Amino acid sequence: MGMVSRVGQVGWLGGVLRMGRVGRLILTLLLVLIVAPSALAVQTAPPGQSEYVPIKDLPLTDQIPAAPLLIAAYAFVWIAVLFYLWTIWRRLGKVEDEMRTLAQKTTRR
Amino acid sequence: MRKAFAPLLVLAAAMFAAAPYFIAQAPYESTMGLIQKIMYFHVPSWIGMYSAILVCGVASGLYLFRNNQAADRYAVSAAELAVMFGLMGLVTGPLWGRKAWGVWWEWDVRLTSALLLELVFVAYLLVRKYGGPGAEKLAAATALFGFAVAPFVYKSVDIWRTVHPKTSVVPTLPKVMGGPLALTALAFVLLFLVLLTLRVRLAERQAVLDELYLAHED
Secondary structure, rough: OOHHHHHHHHHHHHHHHHHHHHHHHHHHHHHHHHHHHHHHHHHHHHOOOOOOOOOOOOOOOHHHHHHHHHHHHHHHHHHHHHHHHHHHHHHHHHHHHHHHHHHHHHHHH | OOOOOHHHHHHHHHHHHHHHHHHHHOOOOOOOHHHHHHHHHHHHHHHHHHHHHHHHHHHHHHHHOOHHHHHHHHHHOOOOOOOHHHHHHHHHHHHHHHHOOOOOOOOOOOHHHHHHHHHHHHHHHHHHOOOOOOOHHHHHHHHHHHHHHHHHHHHHHHHHHOOOOOOOOOOHOOHHHHHHHHHHHHHHHHHHHHHHHHHHHHHHHHHHHHHHHHHHHO
């Protein structure tokens, strides 16, 4: 009677204290396994968003301005078309010149 | 083709004049915003390149197997245009990717295979220019290789995992975005036909000049 009543009075703490070394080690490991992930989650949680975010803190894709890239893309297409047209015109001019020169040489003969 | 040149030119010019209005009216894509409007020139650039590859491949086949000289003139003209339209796609794509993906270039299957396809047609032009006698036939075979590879480059995004959007994106665009894209795509096809007509004219004059030189030597 005496032993049972004393355990009941001391409660779960008394039970823990009376555990062997191995028992206490297992309990500690269990506590660490349960508490550690929660503690890590709290540490890695993103800070609360305030209304103002400096531009340097934005993701890279949000920091890059879109307009210069868009203008560059459209400008390149037109420059390429105009350059290609110019090369055709220049080559056509050369061929016509050569044909004229050749025709003159032939008539001189 | 030459008779249709003037109407094609007028129609292409009118469509390109109207394009900025319709592109500006199209809504912003929700995640990419303004930069997504590169699509209205980027996708048509590749449509222009694929049109050129189609003409170059068919014409090269006719030249290689039937010795059709006129087809060879179409093939060389279309190969030049394939390189030009491909360059447009390869430049506008990274400009879009820089903002959308945060990088200029990614060595994934679509981007790399598109670059290789461009290089196949650069090789075609180099073989023709520096290949010596018989280079036309060798270049025609190169063009057939490029023609056979092109569908794999197009379908690569559906077969392999890649950062590039799949082929299903364009057909499922809402009308407000699909309409302007269809307009610019058609304008690029017309531009391709106009430039092809001009380039074939140059090839024909070069052929006449070659004949004159031969006659002059005789």
